Amino acid sequence: xxxxxxxxxxxxxxxxxxxxxxxxxxxxxxxxxxxxxxxxxxxxxxxxxxxxxxxxxxxxxxxxxxxxxxxxxxxxxxxxxxxxxxxxxxxxxxxxxxxxxxxxxxxxxxxxxxxxxxxxxxxxxxxxxxxxxxxxxxxxxxxxxxxxxxxxxxxxxxxxxxxxxxxxxxxxxxxxxxxxxxxxxxxxxxxxxxxxxxxxxxxxxxxxxxxxxxxxxxxxxxxxxxxxxxxxxxxxxxxxxxxxxxxxxx
Amino acid sequence: xxxxxxxxxxxxxxxxxxxxxxxxxxxxxxxxxxxxxxxxxxxxxxxxxxxxxxxxxxxxxxxxxxxxxxxxxxxxxxxxxxxxxxxxxxxxxxxxxxxxxxxxxxxxxxxxxxxxxxxxxxxxxxxxxxxxxxxxxxxxxxxxxxxxxxxxxxxxxxxxxxxxxxxxxxxxxxxxxxxxxxxxxxxxxxxxxxxxxxxxxxxxxxxxxxxxxxxxxxxxxxxxxxxxxxxxxxxxxxxxxxxxxxxxxxxxxxxxxxxxxxxxxxxxxxxxxxxxxxxxxxxxxxxxxxxxxxxxxxxxxxxxxxxxxxxxxxxxxxxxxxxxx
Numbered sequence: 001x002x003x004x005x006x007x008x009x010x011x012x013x014x015x016x017x018x019x020x021x022x023x024x025x026x027x028x029x030x031x032x033x034x035x036x037x038x039x040x041x042x043x044x045x046x047x048x049x050x051x052x053x054x055x056x057x058x059x060x061x062x063x064x065x066x067x068x069x070x071x072x073x074x075x076x077x078x079x080x081x082x083x084x085x086x087x088x089x090x091x092x093x094x095x096x097x098x099x100x101x102x103x104x105x106x107x108x109x110x111x112x113x114x115x116x117x118x119x120x121x122x123x124x125x126x127x128x129x130x131x132x133x134x135x136x137x138x139x140x141x142x143x144x145x146x147x148x149x150x151x152x153x154x155x156x157x158x159x160x161x162x163x164x165x166x167x168x169x170x171x172x173x174x175x176x177x178x179x180x181x182x183x184x185x186x187x188x189x190x191x192x193x194x195x196x197x198x199x200x201x202x203x204x205x206x207x208x209x210x211x212x213x214x215x216x217x218x219x220x221x222x223x224x225x226x227x228x229x230x231x232x233x234x235x236x237x238x239x240x241x242x243x244x245x246x247x248x249x250x
Numbered sequence: 251x252x253x254x255x256x257x258x259x260x261x262x263x264x265x266x267x268x269x270x271x272x273x274x275x276x277x278x279x280x281x282x283x284x285x286x287x288x289x290x291x292x293x294x295x296x297x298x299x300x301x302x303x304x305x306x307x308x309x310x311x312x313x314x315x316x317x318x319x320x321x322x323x324x325x326x327x328x329x330x331x332x333x334x335x336x337x338x339x340x341x342x343x344x345x346x347x348x349x350x351x352x353x354x355x356x357x358x359x360x361x362x363x364x365x366x367x368x369x370x371x372x373x374x375x376x377x378x379x380x381x382x383x384x385x386x387x388x389x390x391x392x393x394x395x396x397x398x399x400x401x402x403x404x405x406x407x408x409x410x411x412x413x414x415x416x417x418x419x420x421x422x423x424x425x426x427x428x429x430x431x432x433x434x435x436x437x438x439x440x441x442x443x444x445x446x447x448x449x450x451x452x453x454x455x456x457x458x459x460x461x462x463x464x465x466x467x468x469x470x471x472x473x474x475x476x477x478x479x480x481x482x483x484x485x486x487x488x489x490x491x492x493x494x495x496x497x498x499x500x501x502x503x504x505x506x507x508x509x510x511x512x513x514x515x516x517x518x519x520x521x522x523x524x525x526x527x528x529x530x531x532x533x534x535x536x537x538x539x540x541x542x543x544x545x546x547x548x549x550x551x552x553x554x555x556x557x558x559x560x561x562x563x564x565x566x567x568x569x570x571x572x573x574x575x
Contacts, residue, residue, distance in 0.1 A: 050466050074472025081466050085388060087330050088462040088517035098460060102472040106456035132516060152471070 001026045002047060002156065002188070007056035009042055009212075016042045018212040019056075024190060024205070026061070026155075029182050031199035031220075032192045034209035034232055040192045041082060043209070044158050047190075048079035060156055074102035078152035080145055082160040082192075086133055092144050093129035096120060099151030116151060122177065123147040138165035146174060150181065157181075159191045163198065171195075175202045200224055201245040208232045221246065266528050270312075273535050277308040280539055282547045302435045310438040311430055311538045311552070312531040314493045315503060317444030319530020320451050321489040322504020323522065325376075327462045328482045329383045331394040332512070335504030336376070336490040339398030342499045343405035344375025345491040346425045350412055353421065361495060365440060368491035375405065376487055380479075428493070428500035428553030430538050437496070444492050447485045448527055454481060455520035462517060500553050502560020503530050509567050533559075 002024040009017040017039045024030050032040045045051050047058055049065050058065040060077050078099070086095070096119055100112040108116075120126045123143050128136065133144055142165045149157060159178075163171045179202050181187050193199050199206060199220070206224055207217040209232075216228045224246055229237050237250040278300060279285055285304065289296045322335040329339075336342050348371030352364050359367075379401055386393045406426075413422040424432075451458065460468050461478050468475040493500060507529040508522070515522045534552065537559055541550040 045466075048470060050469055070469060070474065071472040074470065079466075079470045081470075084464060084467055086463060087388075088459070089512050090459070090516055090518055094459075094516070094518050094521075098456075098463070098471065101456065101460055106454070 001059075001061065002190070003057075003059045004043075004047070005057045007043070007046060007053065007058060009039070009046065009051075009054055016212050017046075020209075020214050021056075022207060022214060022217060024188065024207070026188050027182065027186045028188065028204035029178055029202055030188070030190045030205040030207060031203035032190060032207050032209065033194075033196060033199055034215070035234070037211070038209040039212040040209055041160050044079065044160050044190065044192065045081065048077060048158055049073060050079065050081070071102065074152070074154075076154055077156040077158065078149045078154040079158040080149040080160060080162060082164065084145065086141070086145075089132050089134060091129065092125055092131055092133055092136070093120065095133055095144055096125070096129075096148045096151050099148040100153075102152060115153060119147050119151040122150075124173070139167060139170055142166055143170060143174070150177075155187055157187060157189045159189065161192050161194065163193060163195065171198070178202065196224075196229070196248045196250070197245075200248060224248070263524070266525070266532075270528060270532055270535075273532060273539070274308055274312075277311070277535055277539055278304045280542050303433075306435045306438050307430050307433045307538070308535065310433045310441055310497060311535040313438075313441040313444050314428075314497055314500060315531040315534025316448055316527040317441070317489040317530070318493060318500055318503040318534070319507040319526045320448050320523065321486045322530075323508040323519070323526050324451060324458065324482050325486050325504065326508055327458050327517075327519065328380060328479060328486070329394055330388075330462060330464065331383065331391055332509060333392070333395035333505070334383070334398050335502070336372075336486055337499050337501040337504065338395065338402055339376070340379050340402040340405050341372050341376045341486055341490045342494050343402050343409060345369070345372040345487070345494040346422070346499070347371050347375070347405060347409055347412075348491070349425055349495060350409060350418065350422065353418065354412075354416055361437075361440060365491055365495045368495055369488045372487035372491045373483060376483055376490075380483070424498060425494050426499050426553075427551045428498035428556070429549075429551035430497055431549050431551075433497065441492055441496055444489050447489050448523075450481075451485055451519070452523055454478070455518075455523060458482065458519040459517070462519075498551075498553055500534060500556055502556050502564060503534055506560050506563045506567065507533060509564075 004020055004022045007017055007020045020043060034040055046053055047065065049070065053066050063073060063076060097116045100108055100116060104112050120129055125144060125147055133141055146162050162174060166174060175198055178189050178191065182189050203220050206220050208215040208228060215232050216223050224239060226237060226239050229248060237248050240247040281304060283299050285296055285299055290300060325334055325336055326332055345368040348368035349364050352359050352367045379398060382397055383394045409422065413419045457473055457478050460471055460473050465475050508526050511522050511525045511529060515525055537555040538552045541552050541555045544550055
């Protein structure tokens with residue numbers, strides 16, 4: 001469970017997050033949706049201790065963020081920020097293997113190697129393992145970064161727009177993987193998506209934000225309706241109910 | 251050397267080791283006094299020359315070369331930029347400033363004490379550079395080395411001014427132009443600390459690789475980002491200060507060797523480290539031998555030789571990189 005209590009954040013006088021209180025249940029996929037500038041990425045980076053909390057409290061699986069040693073939190077929570085620039089010349093296999101760093105601190109064991117090999121297979125990267133990441137296409141690189149994040153093997157995974165740069169095939173693959181990991185390994189995945197229909201099809205819960213405020217949250221089928229979408233995104237769209245999954249027309 | 255880099259595994263190791271040993275043998279042989287290996291055990295004078303002068307000089311070249319190449323590698327990791335190294339971004343100049351100040355106010359200070367002060371000023375100078383470098387836009391990678399050059403130039407000018415005002419210009423040359431001809435037994439042993447620094451880098455190799463991925467990824471993986479940055483800074487500063495105190499500034503080693511190795515091995519610090527260390531040691535020793543031979547029996551300082559060789563090598567590196575896109 002990720003528990004967020006009265007979290008606010010300001011940058012140079014601008015209110016980025018305004019008194020957010022929210023509980024992300026343990027297990028399952030939670031989609032964070034909202035227009036640009038809603039504060040989704042800021043909220044994610046606060047949960048992942050990438051910037052200091054100014055106001056309020058966050059706990060991940062009972063561990064208070066900011067007070068728990070970063071090393072310990074790294075075994076509970078993995079995060080992929082939007083577009084981390086990888087300037088180093090590293091091979092695909094090396095980069096994915098660094099995801100195991102919190103567990104071995106530089107001395108990987110057989111268990112770490114097994115998980116890395118598994119993850120490379122899982123993400124269709126085994127054939128690319130010896131290539132330098134800088135030689136890959138944007139979509140391939142994105143897949144490598146997501147694989148590295150899952151390789152960390154944490155119960156909680158935060159993904160900031162992981163579908164960036166992915167074609168439809170690989171976007172669907174990734175969402176199916178996320179779904180499967182959540183179901184089989186009872187992990188908790190929080191994912192920022194712009195394509196609302198991916199959220200509709202794969203998420204158990206929806207959290208909708210706008211201008212730093214929480215607009216709606218709850219089970220997908222209850223929250224995802226024309227009224228909420230108009231309120232958050234600012235225009236009418238029809239939602240086809242009755243069939244599974246829901247489909248928003250926009 | 252370059253061919254050896256392309257190989258990997260034990261064969262490359264053996265080849266590089268053999269090359270380095272051959273260089274050492276040449277280095278022990280080259281000098282004004284005739285020395286023959288056969289007479290080492292029988293002739294006292296030969297043994298004296300080898301043990302008191304040639305061997306210390308050779309070891310000093312190997313240690314400072316390996317150290318400086320590793321310092322360059324670490325500095326590039328810290329700045330997240332391929333085109334910086336201690337000698338071109340103010341670290342060595344800061345160290346020289348430290349020595350100058352010690353010489354002025356505490357002339358009787360021991361070499362170890364000078365090194366300590368030089369390490370401290372190098373640490374300060376490099377911290378300032380890094381603080382600037384981290385504020386520059388990452389979309390413009392060439393700004394970082396440019397700012398480094400200007401920063402180093404300004405520090406160098408301060409250095410010259412203070413030395414000129416205090417009639418120490420002649421001393422200044424001893425620190426700013428790297429040279430091994432003054433190295434004798436008893437005057438280079440401090441350089442072994444550089445080897446300890448290389449060992450420290452090896453020990454923390456994976457952390458440095460994580461660090462090179464930036465702050466967010468580092469924190470996400472549970473690395474104490476600020477602490478690791480400080481350790482890296484310490485390594486760079488101590489190695490630079492050591493070499494400046496003992497032999498003077500040797501440019502380009504930290505730039506050319508890690509860049510060349512990165513081509514073939516990538517930036518995984520643990521994987522690149524042996525090649526970088528051996529490559530740096532080999533390059534500096536080769537240039538020192540060249541400096542001894544070019545206008546035999548006189549010598550050209552290794553710093554000058556590397557200024558030429560290193561600059562040419564770096565130009566080739568840059569141009570070839572561009573032609574490959």
